[in-house]
Amino acid sequence: MKKRCAKEALKMISDGMTVGLGGGSTIGFLIEEVKNAGKQIQAVTPSMNTEELCRKSGIVVLPLSQVEEIDVAFDGCDEVDWEFNALKSCGGIHTREKLVADMSQKYFLLADEAKYHEELKFEYPVTVEVLPSARSYVKRQLSLLGAQVRERMCDNKTGLTITDDGNYLMEARFIERQNAASLNDTLNAMTGIIGHGLFYKKATGVIVAGKDRIDIFQK
Incomplete structure (x- = not known):
């Protein structure tokens, strides 16, 4: 396919x-x-x-x-x-x-x-690109939104995964289905988040x- x-x-x-x-x-x-x-x-x-x-x-x-x-x-x-x-x-x-x-x-x-679904099911976590200095703050804020947060680690070496632009990656898994518009606005407005995987x-x-x-x- x-x-x-x-x-x-x-x-x-x-x-x-x-x-x-x-x-x-x-x-x-x-x-x-x-x-x-x-x-x-x-x-x-x-x-x-x-x-x-x-x-x-x-x-x-x-x-x-x-x-x-x-x-x-x-x-x-x-x-x-x-x-x-x-x-x-x-x-x-x-x-x-x-x-x-x-x-x-x-x-x-x-x-x-x-x-392809009528609405997003959020069966996958939302990947979030985070400014290194905002690591702890963003992790806590995502948790307060109800997400299970996991920091992405490197497979071939000890430490966090670093993006091409020098930032960290976190996986925010939501147990309940989210409203895409509302979550998008919330993530875009959160200080320390550079980008995320909700398009x-x-x-x-x-x-x-x-x-x-x-x-x-x-x-």
Whole structure:
């Protein structure tokens, strides 16, 4: 289904476009489709892994800091609702991903049908990028909101995971389903939070792959 999503996304890409590419396996399939189709594009990505895949596939990569506007962008997600709000939990580049979303004329999320719900279920934690000096404060504030908070640790060394921008990552798991609008406002207003994995009103469309069909929903 991820490959089918990638094939559908390819139809929206034309030669000469500046294309935003997020991270994850579905985007990897899209890069492969772009390469096989011989599309001449420029890519912009918040992901170092995606950047490396692009370069290996002969796709020109522009530095995010030097781009003002993107024609169309694609990214994966863990959950997405009928209003195109999404939860992205597994990575840690959400702040840069949202920058790509805001820079894009069109921003599509790619998902299989199991991730597409009427409302976000919050079955995944909300990943939060935190200013190091606000570590204790933010952890307490998230706990007061009812979240179970876990600091993300490095797998290959002792210590906290550090983002590309030098910040910490926390996983805020909510037992009860949240109101996406309210939680988004609360997290955005909390001092010390740099970014988070709740993508509220960022996407302009969703490509949903089922076992025997592809649906495209867009504003």
